[in-house]
Each structure stands twice: as structure tokens, then as C-alpha cells.
Amino acid sequence: MNRIRSLALLGAATLTAGGLTALATGTAEAADINVARNGGFESGLVHWNCSSGSGAVVPSPVYAGAAALRAAPAGQDNAQCSQTVTVKPNSTYTLSTQVQGSYVYLGATGTGTQDVSTWTPGSGGGWQKLLTTFTTGPNTTQVTVWTHGWYGQPAYTVDEFSVFGPDGGGPTDPGPSLPGAPAGAAVSGQSADALTLSWNAVSGAAGYYVHQDGVRVQTVTAPPARITGLAASTSYSFQVSAYNAAGEGPKSAPVTGTTTGGGNPNPNPAVPKHALTGYWQNFNNGATVQKISDVPSQYDIIAVSFADATATPGAISFTLDSAGLGGYTVAQFKADIAAKKAAGKSVVLSIGGEKGTITVNDSASAANLANSAYALMQEYGFAGIDIDLENGLDPTYMTQALRALSAKAGPSLVLTMAPQTIDMQSTQGGYFKTALNVKDILTVVNMQYYNSGSMNGCDGKVYSQGSVDFLTALACIQLEGGLDPSQVGIGVPASPSGAGSGYVPPAVVNNALDCLARGVNCGSFKPARTWPGLRGAMTWSTNWDAKAGNAWSNAVGPKVHSLP
Secondary structure, X not given: OOOOOOOOOOOHHHHOOOOOOOOOOOOOOOOOEEOOOOOOOOOOOOOOEEHHHOEEEEOOOOOOOOOEEEEOOEOOEOOOEEEEEEOOOOOEEEEEEEEEOOOEEEEEEOOOOOOXXXXXXXXXXXXXXXXEEEEOOOOOOEEEEEEEOOOOOOOEEEEEEEEEEOOOOOOOOOOOOOOOOOOOXXXXXXXXXXXXXXXXXXXXXXXXXXXXXXXXXXEEOOOOEEEOOOOOOOEEEEEEEEEEOOEEEXXXXXXXXXXXXXXXXXXXXXXXXXXXXXXXEOOOOOOOOOOHHHOOOOOOEEEEEOOEEOOOOOOEEOOOOOOOOOOOOHHHHHHHHHHHHHOOOEEEEEEEEOOOOOOOOOHHHHHHHHHHHHHHHHHHOOOEEEEEEOOOOOHHHHHHHHHHHHHHHOOOOEEEEOOEHHXXXXXXXXXXXXXXXXXXXXXXXXXXXXXXXXXXXXXXXXEOOOOHHHHHHHHHHHHHOOOOHHHEEEEEEOOHHHOOOOOOOHHHHHHHHHHHHHOOOOOOOOOOOOOOOOOXXXXXXXXXXXXXXXXXXHHHHHHHHOOO
């Protein structure tokens, strides 16, 4: 959420390929082999061809081994690196790789059937797995597999490139050996009925088996794993093993975790079925200066903006801008939060914003975020947190942090998110993956439909911001992509002053809500079905709303609360 900012994006029409492609899951069968060569780039660029000399082998960062590919787009070159692999006709192959960077693509051409591709808008600074499958035609014996970045974007990094499928009879690297035992196994999150287990990735692993008290209970492609259905206040022993085409490797050292006792002596009020969210500014930028008590009762969730980063990675703090807010005291701020809670409202602390620099990219920083956020909830009475990181996020470790916070705060935790439009174009994006990872504890995702530019809708067409179609066609991506309707909200500026672009009158917001929930008042895009359980709408900010006479909340609030 920005105070006022602009975002220059590449034309959304160019993002269509692979943007909404459903990715296949699973692992290669035991008889399959990796028909790619030098997929770990341990032999430099042998067997690889990179356009315009854009690729180079680097020693860091690497996902596994001692080397990785780094390629930098320049001008009209997207830094494509490719190789031709020998395949078997009428066969299915799994194409995958680990990537770091923004707008990294993976694909195959010359398949003899349908060429495929997938991509990620950004991996939040950590490694992310891209994966898709292709089927060869009846006469296809060679396929070109490739990866590339995007025009005008920074360099990207690739490691552990593989094409698993039947042996096509061509040259291959030596077959895989059994993976080693996972190291660093630890319980990173607890609740009354679940435990989250994390560990270090193992080189050459296709996936992992989780064993509970000696019995295999779960299979995952990457850490962490959440084991549910457990009894409260009970200890469990876990081990993890890695597997690949060669078989299952040895188990990790045992690790013990204990579920919490459950219950909360002072639970937060339940968020209404249909809720209005507003961001409250802990600073003065020309909008109306408010106390929490000044926020109109139409708002069900109030997001205090913003938490501050500290010198400890992942940890946050909060300092009330008493001077900038006309002498608003900490004591009165806490009392106002308590009064909102008593009135059935939820006041959460927003983390990030335009200038937020909080990074959670390992287990230590994940624990620091959870611990510091919970301490601030205890100190000020916040009902939860809002994730509004605009510098990217790592879905693995942000998931760890949020689950650890949930284990501390209990089931009444209010967890909201405010991603940018580009963050929710694909389920493989870091934000979307995180939202799906924590779907069982997530309250609502209020995507920012502003400062955006044009974007793809769920029908594959491109829509420009500032229209009812932009709101409905982009919301449809989240609704069809796995989020529950109760976890989807429409985020817009309260007035033209609230954002650099993308303001729409409240009537347009109300039409979008009607279209999604009731199938009426749509624009040119009309979804194939309706979602009556849609959570509602959000605005930046309650202060800009007040500056405009609360016109936004007076119009949109009643519409949200009257949804079916």
C-alpha cells in the first residue's frame, strides 16, 4: 500500500503465455531419466546455447552443487538459454528448474503436439521451482527446452534444470543417485491441531516423504510440510527423507514437536461475512489526520500503516507518530484499539508499504517476524497483521512466519494481504503461493487495483485499470485460482488523491461487487458464475476518505454489508 506511488509495468498482453497455465504436479516414475545434459551447470555452458552471449556460469547464488546459470536480458534480447534433448515419440516429459529473479520463463518447443511454457513474476529473493509437462508427437525425437528472462528486467538465475521422461536413446548425463538425508529438520510452527516441519533442501531430490512416529504421512515437493489432524497438547516425532528417480534416500535425524493447548482467553471478534477494510495512516501527508476513534463504523477492519523494519532480519517494531498526529498519545491509541475491539472491529498492523524493506528469507527471519509481530499484538491490542510487502516475498519462509504467528495468536488471528495486481496474475507468484499456503488461516486478500497499468483477466483478455471490467476480471483470477470467495476483496483508492492512478467512483466499485456476487451490473466481462460469499472491499485510506467527506465508505460500506 503506498502513500502515493506509480508502477511501470510491461504490457500485460505479453504475459499471456503461460500466465494462467495449470501446472502438472507429481514426480517422475522410477523408469524415467533426465534427458537434459549439464542441468546443474557444473560443466559451464556445455550443451547450452545462450542468445547474444547473455549467459554465464556463476558460483553464487546456487540451488545445489557449485554452479548455476545467470543470464541478463539487454535491449531486445530476453537472454534465452536452450538445449536440444533427445526424446521418445508419444511420451510425456516433466520439465522443471529452480529459478531466482523477476519474470523468468520455462518452456519447450518442437514437441510435435502443443508447445508449453510457464513463468513466474518474481521469487521474492529466494529460489522458486518452475514446472510444466509436455507430450511428444508420433514422429518427434528431439525437443528444444529453454529458459529466458524478460525485456528490461534484471538478470535471472537458473539451477537444477531437468527433463524427466522415457529414454529417447540419445546422450544423457549419468543417472541420479539416491539423495542424501535432509539436514536442519525443525518444527517451525505449532497450533492446537497441526505442526509445521521445515528442513534444508537436498540436491538432486525430486520430493520428500514426511514420517510421523515411523509412518509415512505426507509427500511434498519442497519444504515446509504442515501435518494436520493432530491432538492438542501432544508430542509427535518426525523424520524426513528425500527421493528421486533412483529411489528414497535415508531419513533425517528425528525431531519432536508438541501441539499447543488450544483456546484463547481473550479472542478477537469475528470478522463479518462481508467486511469493509480501510488503511489508517500513522503519518500526515495532506490527508485528514485521524485518531483510531475517528474511523467511521462502516469499517470492519482497520489496518494501521505501517510497521517499521529493525536491524534484526525479519523483525518489526511500531512507533506512533504522536507529533505528526497532533499529540495523539500511545495510551489513547491503545484505548481506541480496545474500544474498536469491543465494538466488534479488528485493528491490524500492516507490514510493508511503498517504503517497507522487511525481508523474510530464512527460518531465523521467519521466526523473528512471528515473534515481533506477536509481541506488538500483545502490547497494542492488534488483532493480527496485514502483509503489504512491495519488495517481493519468499513464499516458503513467509508461510513459516505466518504459521508460527498463528500458533502463538490462536484461531482468532486476523490475517490480511494487499498484493499488487502483478502479484496475483499467476498461482506460481510468491504472493499467490503464500496466500494458498495459508488458506486455512487467511482472512482476506485485498488486491490493489490501482497504480497498475493494464493486466490480464481470467478470460485471457487484457483490461485497463479504472473500469468495472478491470475489477471483476482480475478478481476472477483469484476466485478461480483457489482462494475462497470470503478471502477476496477489492482494493481501491478512496479519492483521486489516494493513488497515482486507478481511482474509480464508488458506484463502479459497487457495480463490481454486484457483478461478482449477484451477476448484475457487469461491464463487458461477465463471469460464468457468481460468488455470493465475496468478502468485500478495501480502500487506501480512511484518511483520504475523510478528506473527501467519507464519500467512499458511505457509499461502498452499505453495499458491502448488504451482499448476499
